[in-house]
Amino acid sequence: MREAIPCSISGIITDNMSGVRVLVGTRKGAFILTADAKREKWVVSGPHFAGWEIYHLKGSPADPNRLYASQSTGWFGQLIQRSNDGGKTWEQVDHKFAYDGIPGTHQWYDGTPHPWEFKRVWHLEPSLTDPDTVYAGVEDAAFFRSTDGGKNWGELSGLRGHGSGPKWQPGAGGMCLHTIILDPSDPQRIFIAISAAGAFRSDDSGQTWKPINNGLYSQYIPEPRAEVGHCVHHVAMHPSRPGVLFMQKHWDVMRTDDAGENWREISGNLPTDFGFVIDIHAHEPETIYVVPIKSDSEHYPPDGKLRVYRSRTGGDEWEALTNGLPQSDCYVNVFRDAMAVDSLDSCGIYFGTTGGQVYASSDAGDNWAPIVRDLPAVLSVEVQTLK
């Protein structure tokens, strides 16, 4: 999400000029926004895959022109698209996501066993080193990998089969594996998060997994401190501090300093600790961002004011960032994969809303402006820093 990568692309960014490419997935297609390092003038390309839901698209850190996109509809199912030229052209690659073995059951909303059924890909995470290796987090929750650029997908079923799978249950948005974090310091370490099961860690490249939810407290489940069952909304890690993770849970903002062995709450003075997104400044690993949302039944900002909250102390102490954001009559939501940062010298922060705006700050959150507005509802935002 914040890799500085060599690249030259068409549009307003030319060879040897740094810039930013913002990848936006929406309810009705994908959009690609580009700007030079000033981040003042934006060129919008799209819609790509018009009319399809694009839950996520992301570029390879190893080859910035290699992009992957998750394309789906409720009518015609799941497709995977791949680009080798930074999103100018796309090719459909295979989209056969078959669970390993007999899928078994998880808990349904009413607590009864329900068969595992593939529905869609929520998140695509390209390898840090190999453009042809990409991981997929899917609904119903499972972890897949392709090592041939998306042509073939295989489930790493140690996650679903590690023992707690029958206790997992869907959140309001479905039982989705929505977060995948690859540890840059340890190629075998992977973190994932599932709504509503919790966070998990693998130390052997995804073969075996352990729940890492100690310290989470969820009043909406029978055992508030259960090993699994927590509705984790998103998790973020700074590449320089791979043992420190920040989590936006359904309610509560949390952090761990020991790779998930123990979590503690850092909600502090937030006006509400419900929300979906969380991210980290590219150059300050203790500076984190969230967008508080009123509640799980009112998915919009408190008081109709769209405010990003920033903590420069790794949590607990938060300040509202409002310059350039609507401070009245704003009732949008910001979905869990819809915030990202760039790694230019003055860190850029980006987020998209269900109202179709993508807001950006080129000064670490002090000032904001929409870089595009009136798109379909934004499902995801990723940023590539092009140097």
Next chain:
Amino acid sequence: MAIKVVLPAHLRSLAKVSGEVQLEVEGPVTQRSVLDALEASYPMLRGTLRDQATFARRPFVRFFACEQDLSHESADRALPEAVASGVEPFLIVGAIAGGRL
């Protein structure tokens, strides 16, 4: 015999076709043989109409022909003669209900 198939707009885009699709179908003309021929000619459509493993019709896909809803018919039942003879098209339709706004 060439069979005429009409795809919904999303799948015409995916298959990079416009208008009706013409397919040569070997043997009895059934839903299964038409879909087999369609997927053989347009492999990008695999999985969009029926599950790739079970071949079950996707829930919000409908099959119409000759003013009949054939969605719930056996995949191996012969399609109407007017479809088999290429007079009437086999219509693949995205259900009005379904998906998400």
